[in-house]
Amino acid sequence: QGTRVGFYSRTCPRAESIVSSTVATHFKSNPAIAPGLLRMHFHDCFVRGCDASILINGSNTEKTALPNLGLKGYEVIDDAKTQLEAACPGFVSCADILALAARDSVVLTGGRSWQVPTGRRDGRVSSASDTANLPGFTDSIDAQKQKFAAKGLNAQDLVTLVGGHTIGTTACQFFNYRLYNTTGNGSDPTISALFLPQLQALCPQNGDRTKRVALDTDSENKFDASFFSNLRNGRGILESDQKLWTDTSTRTFVQRFLGVRGLAALNFNVEFGKSMVKMSNIGVKTGSDSEIRKICSAIN
Numbered sequence: 001q002g003t004r005v006g007f008y009s010r011t012c013p014r015a016e017s018i019v020s021s022t023v024a025t026h027f028k029s030n031p032a033i034a035p036g037l038l039r040m041h042f043h044d045c046f047v048r049g050c051d052a053s054i055l056i057n058g059s060n061t062e063k064t065a066l067p068n069l070g071l072k073g074y075e076v077i078d079d080a081k082t083q084l085e086a087a088c089p090g091f092v093s094c095a096d097i098l099a100l101a102a103r104d105s106v107v108l109t110g111g112r113s114w115q116v117p118t119g120r121r122d123g124r125v126s127s128a129s130d131t132a133n134l135p136g137f138t139d140s141i142d143a144q145k146q147k148f149a150a151k152g153l154n155a156q157d158l159v160t161l162v163g164g165h166t167i168g169t170t171a172c173q174f175f176n177y178r179l180y181n182t183t184g185n186g187s188d189p190t191i192s193a194l195f196l197p198q199l200q201a202l203c204p205q206n207g208d209r210t211k212r213v214a215l216d217t218d219s220e221n222k223f224d225a226s227f228f229s230n231l232r233n234g235r236g237i238l239e240s241d242q243k244l245w246t247d248t249s250t251r252t253f254v255q256r257f258l259g260v261r262g263l264a265a266l267n268f269n270v271e272f273g274k275s276m277v278k279m280s281n282i283g284v285k286t287g288s289d290s291e292i293r294k295i296c297s298a299i300n
């Protein structure tokens, strides 16, 4: 595999604690970095593997591409890297810092911890056009499944990992088309009739497209299974999220997270750690196509 738990135990024993204390400090002044870092790790892993390609600055790099414009938390990774270079120069990769910071973000919002295998190396390429294979918010379940399968992740991993939307927010522009009669078909019928006017009030038809709304209504700061109850109740925000309930092939997993009788129960917070370990091992680099960056925003 290339990664293992405790990779830095001899070369940089404080590596994990330096990352977690840095994330915790930033989280205290700005809790939005927790969802930000979790999403950043996902967007890193799905493009050229978990190799910190997302962190590179420059024209036409991944971070300039449309799906990445809303990412938050770059300064947290840079801060951790500065401290790690002081403590053990040249040892800890930016890709590992990001994988650890994603785990720490889940823990800070009340999720369960897991052991993150480390030993990733940093990539030397970052290109905006590579982000085309990231899932989109209008994708069908078949398309979502295909994009995850292409990374070795199955339907259960898909439902579990999209459960990361239990924290954080989205801009109105990514779902307001569901709320109004724009195509002549009325609003999206999978939205609960009680919930529709609430969402319309949050995102008026010609209102601010950048206004942010919780992805998990009433539980945006807590890492819990509430996101799945909202899907069951027609309270999913993104079209792609609500489809996890509409489509019977993924609905079963949602029901299992909700403990529906007659189905084998799954604990969301336990499964999340397992699926994250799988995701964070996508395309891990070990060879000469990689390096340990000195600064996370630039190749050496």
Ligand code: HEM
Binding pocket: 032, 034, 035, 036, 038, 039, 042, 070, 071, 072, 135, 136, 137, 138, 139, 144, 161, 162, 164, 165, 167, 168, 169, 170, 171, 174, 215, 238, 240
């Ligand atoms: C089908 C797959 C997915 C799609 C289509 C999708 C799409 C989106 C969209 C459109 C947003 C809102 C962005 C914005 O307004 O700036 C978002 C936010 C978010 N996504 Fe996903 N996502 C997917 C899977 C995942 C996965 C696998 C994770 C992590 C494991 C994740 C974590 C997050 C988080 C935490 C946020 C909130 C970000 C914040 O508050 O800054 N997403 N996602």
Ligand SMILES: [Ca+2]
Binding pocket: 043, 044, 045, 046, 047, 048, 049, 050, 051, 052, 053, 054
């Ligand atoms: Ca990457």
Ligand SMILES: [Ca+2]
Binding pocket: 165, 166, 167, 216, 219, 220, 221, 222, 223, 224, 225, 226, 227
């Ligand atoms: Ca939640």
